[in-house]
Amino acid sequence: MVPARRWLVVAAVCAVVLAAVYFLAVWTVPGQALENAALRGADEAAARDQAAADGTLSRITVSSLAAAVVVVALVGLLRRRADLAFAAVGVIVAGQLVTQVLKRYVLPRPSLVPLTGHYAENSLPSGHTAIAMTVLFAALLVVPYRWRGVTLVLLLSWAVGIGAYTVTAKWHRLSDTLAADAIALGLACLASWWLARRGSVHRNDGPRRIPRVLVVTLAALGGAVFLALGTILIGAALIGGGYDETVRDNAWVVYLAASSFASFGSIAAALAFLATWRRLEIA
Template sequence: MVPARRWLVVAAVCAVVLAAVYFFAVWTVPGQELENAALRGADEAAAHDQAVADASLSRITVVSLAAAIVVVALAGLLRRRWDLAFAAVGVIVAGQLVTQVLKRFVLPRPGLVQVTGHYAGNSLPSGHTTIAMTVLFAALLVVPYRWRGVTLFFLLSWAVGIGAYTVTAKWHRLSDTLAADAIALGLACLASWWLARRGAVRRHDGPRRIPRVLVVTVAVLGAVVFFGLGTVLIGASLAGGGYAETVRDNAWVVYLAANSFASFGSVAAALVFLATWRRLEVA
């Protein structure tokens, strides 16, 4: 039997990341001020970019989510694995349950800085980012090993884009997307742990597939670029004018950094999940 502890460890780390993101972004004055600055900076984005972001997010509806669930379930059932279909569908459904309960009933947003209207309410975690990431993870679970790279190629860019678009469209803050990434990854790891405990996971002894290696390599490079760009942007702004000037006058730079970090979070979550399944497959 394949050791299942790895998935529990990653799920526990995800819970810690979720708590840390919530505390530093929501319960500290600098966290709220920086994210509010990013929201103001998004107003300076090109009208075309905002329109694309709104259109992409609007395509995620109850109907499209239901269609994704049906496709994932059928993929598992076609492999004659009801437990695989159940686990994959469970990741998507549980993702929305956890996200909506946390956002609406559990996680308050204190008024540490002056803000009015829609932005005064809690928006953490992002439901759209959770949908995108759980659909990605569910698909990676149900597809055969040989199709994992192809699935990653087609779905990763979409999922990463959704997380970034929520910031561009001002539907969510950076912390909302990072929290959603942690929730999606944690749930996918719990589903993987359940499958492993059932004896459904085995080691893959076949040859490596070059296309999948290339896709993963590009994803790693993308993560490095996104993180590096965000760090350079916010670091240069803070070094040039200090914290107060950055929050007050460099909202555009803060937005660009937040957008980059949102993309990094989604790519990093996907890579961590792939790493837990390295050379493993569902029997």
């Protein structure tokens, strides 16, 4: 039997990341001020970028989510694995239950900086980011081993784009997307742990597939670029003008950094999940 502890460890790390993101971004003045600056900076984005963000996010509806659930379930059932279909669908459904309960009933947003209207309400975690990431993870779970690379190519850029678009459209803050990434990854790892405990997970000792290796390598490079870009942008702004000046005068730079970090968070979560399944498959 494949050791299942790895997935519990990653799920525990996700819980810690979720708590840290929530505390630093929501319960501290610098966190709230920087994220509000990113919202103001999004106003300076090109009209076509804002329209593209709104249009893409608007296409995520109850109907499209239901269609994704049906497709994932069908793939699992066609593989004659009802447990696999149940686990994959459970990741998507639980993702929405957890995010909506946390956002609406559990996680308050204290008023630490002056802000009124819609943005004064709690928006953590992001439901749209959670949908995109849980659909990605469910698809990676349910497809055969040889199709993981293709699935990653088809869905990763879409999932990463959703996280970044929530910031551009001002539907969510950076912390909302990072929290949703952590929730989605944690749930996917719990589903993987359950499958492993059932004895459904086995090692794959076949040859390495070069296209999949290239896809993962390119994704890792892309994540590194986004992380470096966000760090350089926010670092240069803070060093050049200080915290107060950055929040007041460099909202555009803060927005660009937030968008870059949002993309990095989604890529990092996807690669972390793939790493837990390296050389493993569902029989």
